[in-house]
Amino acid sequence: MGVGAADLRRWVGAFADTVVANEQLLTSLDSAIGDADHGGNMARGMKAVVAKLDADPPATPAALLKQVGMTLISTVGGASGPLYGTFFLRMAQSVGDADELDTAGVGAALRAGVAGVVARGKAEAGDKTMYDALAPAVDAYDAALGGGELAEALRAAADAAATGRDATTPLQARKGRASYLGERSVGHQDPGATSATFLIETAAATLPAP
Ligand code: ADP
Ligand code: MG
Numbered sequence: 001m002g003v004g005a006a007d008l009r010r011w012v013g014a015f016a017d018t019v020v021a022n023e024q025l026l027t028s029l030d031s032a033i034g035d036a037d038h039g040g041n042m043a044r045g046m047k048a049v050v051a052k053l054d055a056d057p058p059a060t061p062a063a064l065l066k067q068v069g070m071t072l073i074s075t076v077g078g079a080s081g082p083l084y085g086t087f088f089l090r091m092a093q094s095v096g097d098a099d100e101l102d103t104a105g106v107g108a109a110l111r112a113g114v115a116g117v118v119a120r121g122k123a124e125a126g127d128k129t130m131y132d133a134l135a136p137a138v139d140a141y142d143a144a145l146g147g148g149e150l151a152e153a154l155r156a157a158a159d160a161a162a163t164g165r166d167a168t169t170p171l172q173a174r175k176g177r178a179s180y181l182g183e184r185s186v187g188h189q190d191p192g193a194t195s196a197t198f199l200i201e202t203a204a205a206t207l208p209a210p
Contacts, residue, residue, distance in 0.1 A: 002101050002102050002105070003100060003101040003105075003106055003150070004099060005060055007207055007209070008064050008065065008207075009053060009057070011206045011207055012050070012064070014206045015046060015198060015199055015203075016046035016047065016050045018198045018201075019039075019046045020043050020046065020047065022039070022195075022198065023039035023040065023042070023043040026038045026039035026195055029188065029191040029194055032188040033184075033185045033190070033191075034176070035177060037078055038191040041078040041081060042076070042080060042084075042195050044075060044076065045071070045072045045075050045076040045081055048072075049068050049071045052071045053068070060098075060099060061098060061101060062092045062096060062097065062098075063092075064092075065088045065089070065091045065095065065109075066088070066092040068088040069086065069088030069092060070085070071085075072084050072088065073086075073089075079121070079176050082120055083121050083130065083192070086117060087113040087114070087116050087117050088113065089116065090112045090113045090115060090119075091112060093112065094108055094112035094113070103153060106141075106153075106154075106207065110137070110138050110157070110203075111142075113134075114131070114134045114135060114137075114138050117131060117134060118131065121175060121176075123175050126171060127171075127174040127175040127179075128172065128173040128174065128185065129176060129190060129193065130192035130193050130196035132167065132171070132193050133162075133165045133194075133196040134161065134196050135164070136160040137158070137164070137196075137200045138157065140153075140159065141153045143156065144156035150208050151204070154203055154207060157203070158197070158200045158201045158203070158204040161196060161199075161200040162201070165193040165196070165197040166189070168189055168190035168193045170186060171185075171186065172186050176192075178190070
């Protein structure tokens with residue numbers, strides 16, 4: 001059983017719910033090293049995404065992922081809107097006209113999404129951004145793929161994302177607003193790495209067939 005549009009819709013819905021439930025957490029993390037809008041940005045964007053998907057449900061994986069990406073880019077003003085938007089648009093390109101993705105296809109789409117974040121934001125490992133959660137997640141996914149199971153690969157990805165998120169705390173930011181703080185950015189968990197971990201954790205919770 002592959003991953004189809006209904007499965008992706010479940011993932012996006014769970015990510016939206018998690019972002020909304022953790023809006024205060026994301027905002028307080030961003031208040032320490034940014035401008036205290038990451039929770040609001042992500043909650044506003046994901047509420048708009050869900051409203052759009054409900055009003056006009058896309059039939060295919062690519063159409064759904066594209067709709068998510070376009071809505072995030074058009075509704076989120078901060079750095080995270082275009083970055084997450086590009087993530088979903090690149091996933092859409094990766095899946096092409098497939099009606100269902102197999103385990104390798106999900107991995108390829110996630111990797112394409114992360115490449116989009118890099119193309120847009122030029123983050124490197126250790127810059128203290130969402131990339132520090134996303135990059136280890138796709139690496140762990142691919143490493144677990146040998147086992148063949150989607151659930152197992154996504155579980156490994158989610159664990160790696162959380163480890164990468166936690167590892168942003170001692171880092172000094174080199175990208176985005178937090179980089180303006182220089183050494184004062186040390187000692188705080190990155191907000192974008194935190195929301196990106198929700199993204200991968202909700203994929204692990206929802207994409208494998210229930
Ligand atoms: P803004 O920084 O415009 O206020 P947000 O607060 O919504 O936007 O998002 C901040 C998050 O965006 C940061 O915690 C970081 O993870 C991520 N981010 C910022 N710049 C970049 C970048 N160039 N590449 C990857 N991620 C980035
Ligand atoms: Mg901010």
